[in-house]
Structure formats: C-alpha cells, structure tokens
Amino acid sequence: MKGFKAVILAGGSGERFWPLSTPERPKQFLSVFGGESLIRQSVSRLGGLAGPGDTFVVTSHALAAATVAELPELDRSHVVGEPMRRDTGPAVALGVGIAAPEGDPVVGFFPSDHLIGSPARFRATLRKAIALARKGESIVVIGIMPSYPATAFGYVDPVKGRFVEKPDLAKAKRYLKAGYLWNAGMFIARASVFRRALELCAPALAGLAAPGGVSVRALGAAYEPLPRISFDYAVMEHVSRGVGGLGVAVVPGDFGWDDVGGYGAFDKYYPHDADGNVREGECRAVDSSGNICVARAASISLVGVKNLVVVTTRDAVLVADKSHLSEMKRLFK
C-alpha cells in the first residue's frame, strides 16, 4: 500500500517460554504455532500492505543477526538493533526515524510475537486504520474485541480514546460491559503525527525519530541516558488526553488475536489426549493428567503428576506447576 511503512517491534526477552525460548532466541523466533516463527508470521501477514521494501524491524543489538537470518527478504538496513533495552517508547521513536527518512508516510507498529488467527480480517482492519491515520491528526490504535475479562492486558476506551492499565478481575468485567477493547500494542499514524507527539509528550525521545533516525554509531550514546518507558506511558496516555490537539482514534478488530503470553497457549492451541495432556515430542504419561509436555531433546516420562508444564531442551528442563507460571520470572533474577 503506497505511503505505508510497517515497523515490527521485536525486543522480547524470552522468559515466559523459557527454555523453549531463551534470551538468544526469544518468543518471536518460536515456531510452535502454525509452523512459521511468530516474527515470520508477523511480517507475512502484512503482505499486500507492506512488502519487504516497506517493512522494518526494531530489535535488540544481540538479536539483529538472528532477525536478519529469519527475514532474509528484508534489506539489512531495515533491521535495527537497539543497544540496550529501554521498552517500547524509544523503540517506536527509532522506528519512526528509520521508516520515514523522507516524506510523511503512515507508519504502523506491530508486535513480533503475537498470533493472529485470521490474517485476512487483520488486513481489512489495518486498511481502515491506515485510511484513518492518513487523513487525520490521530494516532490510531487497533483495539481487540475482548473474549473474556483479561487481567493481563491494558484496555482502551474506544469512545473517549482513553487508555487504562491492566485491571483486576472486577474492573476487567466492568470494562467488558462498557465496551472497552484490548490494547494490543498496534499504533498507526503519520510520521509527522508521531514526531509531533514525541516532541510534546516525550522530548527526550524525539531525537530518535528524526528523519533517517540516529546513526548506528551514535545509538549507544543516544540510548544510554534514556529511561525505560513504554510508548503507552510516554506518549499515548498524554495524547489520549488531547495534548497539543492530537487525539487517539480506535479501530476495533476481531481477527483471532492472541498474545501467546505463556505456556497456557499450548492448552489453547494444541490437541489434548484423553487425560487432558498436551504432548509434543516423545512424551509418555502414566496416571498423569492435565499436563503440558514438550520434549525437544530427551524423552519425557510422567508418572502420577497433574497440571504441570514439563519442557526439555538439550540444555534445560523446566518442571512448573501451571498455577505458578507467573513465578517463572524468579528464575531469571
């Protein structure tokens, strides 16, 4: 689509699918769902709207080479590695810089590690969002039609264009009744709108968005003093309050979106045996039920266990209770 540039944000850390994913091969490189890796799918589903010449990736310095290898059709200069992790605020700013070195294209930002069940419906939604972004002074957000009162996502009020943080369950239920949508981290706007918003709301980040971005040699010095801040906090919360006459427009989407947030996704997308176990690879189960068993290296034998996640790779074995998956992050401290 002429005048549209896509930027894939690929800065995942790989903790929630460890050891299948690792800091060296985070979630976006996983290929468990649908054969292709999640980042490969993220690029492919833009087909027709943004081809390789119009697609960019902002990732970490350490993952740049692996990303180029995974997406060989992209020009190497379209894959930029951030020198350090500073959350999505700086990443979006840098993305605007590299994707819009000239002119005033519409730039869209998309996570690299989400799953979308219907790419065709996604593209139809995105077309609407691009059209809306092109004519206005808004940052357009694709809001996902929620299927349950999730507490793991932020929400967006489609009428007021207001962002709200991850709620507790009671709030989430109220949000659903009120017609709020999930914030899936997809932002679409003209480059000039992004730049103006950054200057107004997060001037420290605005330099990264300058046409042509920042040279690779200067990136380290540019990132070092930056705070870790998400684009939601740095910019969207302010814009949604009408700062500088800018606004948020919400395009609802219903295309089978899933953030593939952790091992629970296996229960969602994989078939189960008669005892409710999901098995991949050589997994044997005796008197065991409700387990997720993924054998990528040594075979796994389960005896008398319930509701566990058991994963083997050549280097590591994870044995976690499904109800304690949120504690996995303590393994990485």
Place this chain on the structure above:
Amino acid sequence: MKGFKAVILAGGSGERFWPLSTPERPKQFLSVFGGESLIRQSVSRLGGLAGPGDTFVVTSHALAAATVAELPELDRSHVVGEPMRRDTGPAVALGVGIAAPEGDPVVGFFPSDHLIGSPARFRATLRKAIALARKGESIVVIGIMPSYPATAFGYVDPVKGRFVEKPDLAKAKRYLKAGYLWNAGMFIARASVFRRALELCAPALAGLAAPGGVSVRALGAAYEPLPRISFDYAVMEHVSRGVGGLGVAVVPGDFGWDDVGGYGAFDKYYPHDADGNVREGECRAVDSSGNICVARAASISLVGVKNLVVVTTRDAVLVADKSHLSEMKRLFK
C-alpha cells in the same frame, strides 16, 4: 577365609531407578551412594573373607561385559551371564556349580545392589554364618534386624526358620513384635547342602549345580525350559519345613542394611535444602519443596512443585510424584 566362596547375584533390571539406571546399566552399577558402584561395594565388603579368587558373579548375558569391566580383578571365568532371566532359583543353582567345581566349600550368596552401612559388622555376622554353615546340615540365612514394619520385604522367623512373604502393614507389625527378621536374600551353606536341597526340592535346577556348572554353550538349552522361580520359593520354603532332614538356621544381623529400593533412598541418604529438596547437579528451585532433583545432563528448574522426583539424563527425563513411584513399572510394559 579358607573354604569359603562368595557368589554375587547381579541380575537387576534397572526399573526402579530409571532413568539413572537402565536395562544396560541397572541398579548395581549406580554409584550414587558412597562413591563406588553398589556391585563394587558388594565385592569389596567381602574382603578378608573372599578375595577375587574366591568371588563369583552370576549376572545376565547382556550385563556380563559391563560386570567384568566394573570388577577387573575377577577372573573372567568367574563372571557368568545367564542366557535369560529366570529369577534367583536357577541363578543360585548355577552359582553353586561354578563356585564349587570340587570339594565341599561353604558358598554364600549376596545381592549386588544393596547398601550396607557397616561392612565390619556385616563381616562379623557373615563369619558366624559361615561357621554355622560349615558344621551343619542347614542353609544359613542372614536375617536383618528390622527397623520398621516394612511391607516391601519378606520375613524369616528366626526360631522356626520359617519364611513368610511380604506382609501387609498389620501383619508386618505382628512380625516385628514376634521378633521376625527381614529376609535380605543372603544364603550360606555347604555346596553339598545346596545340591541336596536342589535335588530334593527343585530337581529341574539341580543340573545347573553340578560341579563345574554347565558349559556356556549348553546354558541356553538348559535355561530355556526352566520356570521363573525364586530360590526362596523353589528351595527355602521346603527346606524350612524340614524336607530331607535339612533345615534353615538364622543368624541375625544389624549392620545398616538397605535394599536401596527406589528414589526414596535419596531422601534417606542425601542432604536436604531448607525447603526439603534433595539436589544433585544443576537444580534450581522456586517455591518448590520436598522434591528429589537429580540433574545428570540438562539443568533442572522447578517452579511451584512439591514432592516430585525429577531426574534428567542425556536420553530421558522422569517427572514422578513421590507417592506414585510404584507405578513406574508401567513405563516398561
């Protein structure tokens, strides 16, 4: 000790310590307790009573080479591999044949995969047993002083010399009150007494006990028609009823005996961390307690799990609930 020959019975199948032990490296080759392998310890603790020239091993054909490698001081001809598994009845008969090709020595049979805390006390007990065997018409049994009402062992009544099978808990408690001892599968008698007992009680096995045993070439044909039968059932139960004027004599022993029956032994012999986990190798635990974690290959990370046995080798991972360890045998059907 002059006129004494020791036969180590080493026919284990390796199921209860799988995957640390395997059919190719069953329990007697494990070295988890005390550094040396259990079979190595079994031979070493006979030192002073039976040296290499007086020590024999009956194992399976498949394990003969590994056994010779583990016990290089033994003459190769002292390690005999049974062509098929027929339980301890035929193994004892064959052991008498190879250990007593001439004369009428006292022959003692010992399991290869048990643990003995005090080898010195064991040897003192064994000396008594050998002396008793030398002068009499009895098969001498070393009865272990029980430390709890075990249901996993057979018992022997030391007064009547009677054998009783593995009891339920109520019976086991009665046996303890009555002064019964554990049957640890150690039998000591003159070769001539073993031979007479076999002829009277299990004539099908008597040929194996002929002086010099059976040639290796003839073993296959000799074993093929034999039933699977333990020495306890084939011979000791009859002898304990006075068949042919033979009898059973019981020498009590208290030398820290343990049959190392399964992973529970790790809880018994290894130190625990503050959360009651036993860890060997690279094991991390988050909010996890009461686990036995043995990492021989890939590292193990436990998250929110309790009372599991988790073992990794290069080829296999076991995740079993401690209360379901008896079901492990279903993995091998």
